[in-house]
Amino acid sequence: xxxxxxxxxxxxxxxxxxxxxxxxxxxxxxxxxxxxxxxxxxxxxxxxxxxxxxxxxxxxxxxxxxxxxxxxxxxxxxxxxxxxxxxxxxxxxxxxxxxxxxxxxxxxxxxxxxxxxxxxxxxxxxxxxxxxxxxxxxxxxxxxxxxxxxxxxxxxxxxxxxxxxxxxxxxxxxxxxxxxxxxxxxxxxxxxxxxxxxxxxxxxxxxxxxxxxxxxxxxxxxxxxxxxxxxxxxxxxxxxxxxxxxxxxxxxxxxxxxxxxxxxxxxxxxxxxxxxxxxxxxxxxxxxxxxxxxxxxxxxxxxxxxxxxxxxxxxxxxxxxxxxxxxxxxxxxxxxxxxxxxxxxxxxxxxxxxxxxxxxxxxx
Amino acid sequence: xxxxxxxxxxxxxxxxxxxxxxxxxxxxxxxxxxxxxxxxxxxxxxxxxxxxxxxxxxxxxxxxxxxxxxxxxxxxxxxxxxxxxxxxxxxxxxxxxxxxxxxxxxxxxxxxxxxxxxxxxxxxxxxxxxxxxxxxxxxxxxxxxxxxxxxxxxxxxxxxxxxxxxxxxxxxxxxxxxxxxxxxxxxxxxxxxxxxxxxxxxxxxxxxxxxxxxxxxxxxxxxxxxxxxxxxxxxxxxxxxxxxxxxxxxxxxxxxxxxxxxxxxxxxxxxxxxxxxxxxxxxxxxxxxxxxxxxxxxxxxxxxxxxxxxxxxxxxxxxxxxxxxxxxxxxxxxxxxxxxxxxxxx
Numbered sequence: 001x002x003x004x005x006x007x008x009x010x011x012x013x014x015x016x017x018x019x020x021x022x023x024x025x026x027x028x029x030x031x032x033x034x035x036x037x038x039x040x041x042x043x044x045x046x047x048x049x050x051x052x053x054x055x056x057x058x059x060x061x062x063x064x065x066x067x068x069x070x071x072x073x074x075x076x077x078x079x080x081x082x083x084x085x086x087x088x089x090x091x092x093x094x095x096x097x098x099x100x101x102x103x104x105x106x107x108x109x110x111x112x113x114x115x116x117x118x119x120x121x122x123x124x125x126x127x128x129x130x131x132x133x134x135x136x137x138x139x140x141x142x143x144x145x146x147x148x149x150x151x152x153x154x155x156x157x158x159x160x161x162x163x164x165x166x167x168x169x170x171x172x173x174x175x176x177x178x179x180x181x182x183x184x185x186x187x188x189x190x191x192x193x194x195x196x197x198x199x200x201x202x203x204x205x206x207x208x209x210x211x212x213x214x215x216x217x218x219x220x221x222x223x224x225x226x227x228x229x230x231x232x233x234x235x236x237x238x239x240x241x242x243x244x245x246x247x248x249x250x251x252x253x254x255x256x257x258x259x260x261x262x263x264x265x266x267x268x269x270x271x272x273x274x275x276x277x278x279x280x281x282x283x284x285x286x287x288x289x290x291x292x293x294x295x296x297x298x299x300x301x302x303x304x305x306x307x308x309x310x311x312x313x314x315x316x317x318x319x320x321x322x323x324x325x326x327x328x329x330x331x332x333x334x335x336x337x338x339x340x341x342x343x344x345x346x347x348x349x350x351x352x353x354x355x356x357x358x359x360x361x362x363x364x
Numbered sequence: 365x366x367x368x369x370x371x372x373x374x375x376x377x378x379x380x381x382x383x384x385x386x387x388x389x390x391x392x393x394x395x396x397x398x399x400x401x402x403x404x405x406x407x408x409x410x411x412x413x414x415x416x417x418x419x420x421x422x423x424x425x426x427x428x429x430x431x432x433x434x435x436x437x438x439x440x441x442x443x444x445x446x447x448x449x450x451x452x453x454x455x456x457x458x459x460x461x462x463x464x465x466x467x468x469x470x471x472x473x474x475x476x477x478x479x480x481x482x483x484x485x486x487x488x489x490x491x492x493x494x495x496x497x498x499x500x501x502x503x504x505x506x507x508x509x510x511x512x513x514x515x516x517x518x519x520x521x522x523x524x525x526x527x528x529x530x531x532x533x534x535x536x537x538x539x540x541x542x543x544x545x546x547x548x549x550x551x552x553x554x555x556x557x558x559x560x561x562x563x564x565x566x567x568x569x570x571x572x573x574x575x576x577x578x579x580x581x582x583x584x585x586x587x588x589x590x591x592x593x594x595x596x597x598x599x600x601x602x603x604x605x606x607x608x609x610x611x612x613x614x615x616x617x618x619x620x621x622x623x624x625x626x627x628x629x630x631x632x633x634x635x636x637x638x639x640x641x642x643x644x645x646x647x648x649x650x651x652x653x654x655x656x657x658x659x660x661x662x663x664x665x666x667x668x669x670x671x672x673x674x675x676x677x678x679x680x681x682x683x684x685x686x687x688x689x690x691x692x693x694x695x696x697x698x699x700x701x702x703x704x705x706x707x708x709x710x
Contacts, residue, residue: 110700110704113704114703114704116488117491117492117703119492120434120491120492120495120703121700121703121704123492123495124696124699124700124703125700127639127692127696128692128693128696128697128699128700130692130696131689131692131693131696131697132693134689134692135686135689135693138689139686139689313511315510315526315527317510317527318507318510318511321503321506321507321510321631322507324503324506324632325500325503325504325506325507327503328496328499328500328502328503329500329503329504331496331499332493332496332497332499332500335486335489335492335493335496336482336486336493338489339485339486339488339489339492339493340485340486
């Protein structure tokens with residue numbers, strides 16, 4: 001019972017904040033609902049891409065940024081060749097998969113070398129690969145790669161524009177099936193894909209691979225003794241997460257309609273991880289349900305905070321900064337609570353292997 | 365032969381060797397393309413002086429065992445507040461600088477104390493917690509910059525009359541005050557003597573501190589906590605003290621940075637500033653467990669010279685400003701490399 005309250009404390013707190021914010025902002029409930037449903041449709045898939053690495057004991061995968069980059073590269077290529085509609089999106093997703101697989105394998109290898117400090121490493125990995133991404137798309141496109149396309153490139157012919165409009169495949173997935181419920185537009189297709197993914201993850205955990213992922217997440221030492229190739233299982237988890245993030249980013253951007261070439265993927269990591277944590281997930285435990293609910297609460301707060309800031313402080317900018325702060329703050333607080341609990345709770349003594357990993361990180 | 369070669373690489377360290385080779389290559393390209401060498405040297409010296417103290421801030425936190433200070437932005441914010449107070453009251457010249465440094469130091473030490481207490485309770489996750497503590501403080505302070513009771517019309521938005529501007533120009537009497545102190549020119553290279561002296565003084569004081577009895581016990585606490593405990597050293601206290609020193613140094617480093625830069629950048633600008641500082645001390649040969657003043661100096665010199673020279677050199681080859689991207693790639697790869705090493709290596 002006590003455990004149960006503890007688990008649901010974070011989502012309950014955010015639910016309270018949302019209710020309070022709604023009352024203060026006094027926004028039109030239909031506007032909020034419309035905004036919320038389209039935000040959920042584009043964010044859910046990305047948030048769910050985080051779950052597998054948590055199960056495998058890799059913690060919060062800040063390296064989904066890598067997958068997001070792969071998805072973006074796919075979309076940029078499709079926009080360059082002017083492939084229209086759903087076919088364009090499909091090609092973008094297909095192109096991004098091999099890139100995501102390669103990035104995921106590399107990320108897995110790097111994380112295997114940094115046991116006990118996977119999260120900070122995955123975060124630095126995201127930053128470092130982002131540097132290379134900038135190098136390629138700011139300086140090498142147009143010089144090393146002979147591309148000429150004034151629609152997506154800067155006027156001097158080198159580097160991509162800061163924002164690229166997805167003229168040809170914008171809303172392709174959203175518009176596939178649209179339903180009007182209570183005068184609210186519901187994009188059915190992306191939500192259906194999310195539901196498929198939920199069942200997919202549930203099915204995965206019943207397979208042999210899923211059991212191995214769990215075993216590795218619980219105790220690497222025991223898993224290794226029972227004949228599981230720990231390194232390979234961890235790499236598999238990273239590859240799956242990265243590929244899902246790539247597809248998620250394609251879904252996300254077709255709804256946005258424009259790519260912020262050098263920013264879109266960076267924000268994804270923080271927003272997705274904060275969403276998962278708001279749902280009550282921890283560094284070592286995350287479920288599909290927590291991802292779904294967390295995204296709902298986080299996005300709701302996102303929608304209402306500028307208006308609430310306007311009403312409360314007379315400045316909408318406050319609300320804008322408040323949501324940035326909430327994003328970073330919730331991650332910081334969750335990490336703090338987790339680390340704090342781990343060093344003080346006597347229960348961790350029954351987990352020698354993991355403690356060893358933690359101690360290893362501690363002395364580093 | 366290969367043995368000697370391998371031992372040489374082991375001693376210098378692969379990343380440092382790569383950086384040095386890269387630097388030499390850039391210098392060759394610079395000479396071949398007849399770029400103005402004195403100007404490049406002048407800029408390098410200024411940037412070394414600007415960033416040096418912030419890199420130096422890594423040394424006490426590593427030495428005390430609290431690890432690389434990824435939450436340096438906490439100190440940086442304290443430094444910004446110091447600058448803002450001085451600018452609000454129009455304090456000019458050296459008085460302004462000293463007051464800014466004092467405020468930065470006091471606020472930095474206070475924030476560092478709280479931060480150090482937190483780090484003591486999350487052993488093993490200091491880097492991650494530090495990073496997100498820094499991110500949270502920087503984004504939380506964005507709201508403060510909007511609401512803070514600053515009245516100086518030079519600093520707040522013209523429209524609305526509330527909230528600090530994104531970028532504030534430092535008053536002429538304060539800007540570059542250290543840079544211009546005893547400045548002289550030799551062979552076309554301008555030496556910012558005051559700025560470099562300030563950096564040197566900070567290094568000297570820190571080195572003296574580490575040779576004092578107190579400093580030695582801090583080093584022992586960092587290197588071998590169990591042994592330190594048996595000698596009667598309070599390890600927790602030493603870690604907090606190391607973090608306090610580090611944060612205060614970061615704050616004062618930011619004041620020095622701002623006066624040399626001539627602008628104070630607020631809001632999300634300080635968000636990623638701790639990573640280049642971490643990377644610089646690693647480039648200088650430090651690890652997450654061992655860092656010396658020498659590492660900080662060498663790292664700053666190598667990293668900043670590389671960045672300064674890379675800008676005009678790459679501009680002569682390809683278009684655009686590549687130095688920001690180079691900074692991102694080099695600093696993050698350096699940290700990544702250090703994270704994937706086994707304990708103790710570099």
